[in-house]
Amino acid sequence: MIQRLLVNGRARELDVLPHQTLLEVLRDTLGIFEVKEGCREGVCGACTVLLEGRPVSSCLVLALAVRGRAILTVRGLEGEGGLHPLQEAFVKSGAVQCGFCTPGMLLTALAFLEHHPRPTREAVRGALEGNLCRCTGYTKIVDAVLAYARGDEGHG
Amino acid sequence: MSAHPLEYAAPETLEDALALLATHGPEAKVLAGGQSLVPLVNYRLARPRLIVDINGLPLASVHADDGRLRLGALTRHHELEESPEIARRCPLLGEAARLVGNVRVRSLGTLGGSLAHADPAAELPMAMVALDAHLTLASSSGHRTVPAREFFRGYLTTALAPDELLTEIAVPVLPGAGWAIEEFSRRRGDFAIVGVAALVSLDGRGHVEDARLAFAGVGDRPVRVPAAEDALRGGEPADARLARAAEIARDGLEPPSDAFVSGAYRRLLAGVLCRRALGRAVARALGVP
Numbered sequence: 001m002i003q004r005l006l007v008n009g010r011a012r013e014l015d016v017l018p019h020q021t022l023l024e025v026l027r028d029t030l031g032i033f034e035v036k037e038g039c040r041e042g043v044c045g046a047c048t049v050l051l052e053g054r055p056v057s058s059c060l061v062l063a064l065a066v067r068g069r070a071i072l073t074v075r076g077l078e079g080e081g082g083l084h085p086l087q088e089a090f091v092k093s094g095a096v097q098c099g100f101c102t103p104g105m106l107l108t109a110l111a112f113l114e115h116h117p118r119p120t121r122e123a124v125r126g127a128l129e130g131n132l133c134r135c136t137g138y139t140k141i142v143d144a145v146l147a148y149a150r151g152d153e154g155h156g
Numbered sequence: 157m158s159a160h161p162l163e164y165a166a167p168e169t170l171e172d173a174l175a176l177l178a179t180h181g182p183e184a185k186v187l188a189g190g191q192s193l194v195p196l197v198n199y200r201l202a203r204p205r206l207i208v209d210i211n212g213l214p215l216a217s218v219h220a221d222d223g224r225l226r227l228g229a230l231t232r233h234h235e236l237e238e239s240p241e242i243a244r245r246c247p248l249l250g251e252a253a254r255l256v257g258n259v260r261v262r263s264l265g266t267l268g269g270s271l272a273h274a275d276p277a278a279e280l281p282m283a284m285v286a287l288d289a290h291l292t293l294a295s296s297s298g299h300r301t302v303p304a305r306e307f308f309r310g311y312l313t314t315a316l317a318p319d320e321l322l323t324e325i326a327v328p329v330l331p332g333a334g335w336a337i338e339e340f341s342r343r344r345g346d347f348a349i350v351g352v353a354a355l356v357s358l359d360g361r362g363h364v365e366d367a368r369l370a371f372a373g374v375g376d377r378p379v380r381v382p383a384a385e386d387a388l389r390g391g392e393p394a395d396a397r398l399a400r401a402a403e404i405a406r407d408g409l410e411p412p413s414d415a416f417v418s419g420a421y422r423r424l425l426a427g428v429l430c431r432r433a434l435g436r437a438v439a440r441a442l443g444v445p
Contacts, residue, residue: 018162018163018164018207019162019197021194021198040195040198040199041195041198041199042191042194042195042257042258042260042261043258045258045260048260051263051264054234054263054264055259055260055263056260056263056264057191057260057261059194059198060190060191060194060195060198060260060264061190061194061264062164062187062190062194062207062209064164064166064209065166065187065190065209065211108259108260111259112259127259129258129344129345130257130258130259130260130261130345131258
């Protein structure tokens, strides 16, 4: 069944089977590999995408159920000038180790900051509690989110 | 590709959805937020022939009438968390929803889905039993209303027949009632080892007029402890009274053991959490911020 998915502002026509998850079609059909497969049960956060601005586990969404709805992956954050400022903050803070959790961390943090622009450290920790970093590099990830929220430039 | 082949239907009217359930019976599974169903399908623990996606149905409205808050079955957890109207009329719901899963589960997960899934350790079924909510179940031959306490029938088992759909949840508005949920879980966002929801109303003299206590994680469904509620009613909500009620609740439970904790530990935990929840609920009923 040919369906239309709206990924990072671009309409994509593709064949979708009823049992396929959004994660499967993003990676296997569309080659969107920045969306990572971790636990496949919605716990780890590696496959996080934003669905109409809210974080969801793409492994727990049937692709057919999100036809025509706006999906944002981490690639969609990059502007013409390169990385998004939160991505820059991650780089400057040393918040990226193996990188597997990073797309989910970035998207979850941005969705949170939309409604909480000046969060406390505790609030950022709470916002990211559903995203697991297997390198356990949480301190610098929280540092990076706070540096971005403060508007720090050049020395996150 | 993990799941097995299946069919998918996205009916646009309740009538069409109910006709599909009537035709396909137990071969069909209803997809609401998908946060319990999709992992079950991914791991082939559930093997429905047909997925009936109800997200296109008009079941997401929230409105108050006649002393009740009427919540469509598709009300999402994040709406329970964030809606000022729900917070004003039934603040217990927001406190329960905030404890559910992680932020991604709360983006998509629905009230109706959580209740129909009926995990005995889940917060929202416990809250509904504490609130004495009424659930509307529709089928192509009509609809019926079931009290929350009769809806939950056992582990992942409810009063829903295969051709029925949970459409609305009516929650009594309890003006002035204090509320609290306490739970303990191994990690934030996990299902609770034990959870408790407490509601306490005080009369004009400051005595306990009504009290409700519901527990999660202590049996095959949410559990009320009427003896503990009775022990609270009619007197001042002094510390000794709350402690006594928590002891009665603890002693009235027969929680199971599992791979993580013993039933004896669960029972002790239930007593401690109940005492804390009662303390917070009474403080709120007294207007202490």
